[in-house]
Amino acid sequence: MTYQGVLKKMMTSNNDVVQYYLDMEADFLNMNQLINKEITLSFVKYECLNCGLEKQIYRQGFCQSCFFETPRAGDWIMRPELSKAHLGVEDRDLEFEKEMQLKPHIVYLANSSNVKVGVTRKAQVPTRWIDQGAHEAIEILEAPNRYLAGITEVALKEHVADKTNWRKMLTNDNEDADLVAVKEQLSQYIPDEAKEYYLKANSEEIHINFPVEKYPEKVKSLNLIKTPTYSGVLKGIKAQYLIFEDNTVFNVRANEGLVVSIEV
Ligand SMILES: [Zn+2]
Numbered sequence: 001m002t003y004q005g006v007l008k009k010m011m012t013s014n015n016d017v018v019q020y021y022l023d024m025e026a027d028f029l030n031m032n033q034l035i036n037k038e039i040t041l042s043f044v045k046y047e048c049l050n051c052g053l054e055k056q057i058y059r060q061g062f063c064q065s066c067f068f069e070t071p072r073a074g075d076w077i078m079r080p081e082l083s084k085a086h087l088g089v090e091d092r093d094l095e096f097e098k099e100m101q102l103k104p105h106i107v108y109l110a111n112s113s114n115v116k117v118g119v120t121r122k123a124q125v126p127t128r129w130i131d132q133g134a135h136e137a138i139e140i141l142e143a144p145n146r147y148l149a150g151i152t153e154v155a156l157k158e159h160v161a162d163k164t165n166w167r168k169m170l171t172n173d174n175e176d177a178d179l180v181a182v183k184e185q186l187s188q189y190i191p192d193e194a195k196e197y198y199l200k201a202n203s204e205e206i207h208i209n210f211p212v213e214k215y216p217e218k219v220k221s222l223n224l225i226k227t228p229t230y231s232g233v234l235k236g237i238k239a240q241y242l243i244f245e246d247n248t249v250f251n252v253r254a255n256e257g258l259v260v261s262i263e264v
Pocket residue numbers: 048049050051052053055062063064065066067
């Protein structure tokens with residue numbers, strides 16, 4: 001069977017083991033069912049996720065002009081502390097920004113290779129943690145908007161990482177951390193404006209199990225533009241990475257906007 005479609009990040013559901021789904025236009029693939037099967041991935045063309053044109057992808061699935069124009073790629077997405085919708089100030093499209101920013105947001109700790117702090121919309125829990133490959137996570141604070149969550153993250157990352165080491169995450173080189181203890185220790189650094197939103201009671205670690213049969217010892221990243229066709233046996237999925245038997249890994253999210261074919 002051959003499937004074709006423009007890559008968008010895999011959808012997930014957090015069951016005993018995370019289930020991954022890839023939307024391939026005419027088909028909806030449960031990627032877990034492809035584990036231990038040989039699949040062939042091929043690059044077909046570009047297709048910008050905003051304008052739909054066949055233009056080279058610049059970042060986040062968008063062509064260069066869309067990346068600098070669409071409200072879906074404003075600076076406040078990567079840097080929540082720059083959010084201004086709560087002040088009624090527009091970045092690119094105030095209605096869209098109100099819709100996205102003036103919603104409950106969670107500041108969390110996630111452990112994928114190391115403990116890091118992050119921000120996500122409440123509706124994106126636990127999706128965000130799965131997408132980062134976190135095997136455990138905990139909520140720190142629930143803010144009424146993105147800005148307050150963002151300034152909290154900025155304050156906390158003085159004391160804890162805000163990045164994941166993706167190679168360690170993919171080789172499963174990690175340690176269990178006592179996230180409850182880290183959360184309590186960090187709570188003193190929450191900015192005054194956000195202190196009232198600290199989640200005192202909500203102190204349970206969430207554990208996530210990824211469908212990986214065999215972790216690679218080292219990883220080599222597949223660049224589908226330079227190597228337009230790749231075949232390998234899928235051994236697992238973690239975060240947004242497909243992990244193959246020969247240590248090749250393919251980051252679906254980083255390849256958004258590429259039209260690919262998948263032959264099973
Ligand atoms: Zn575009």
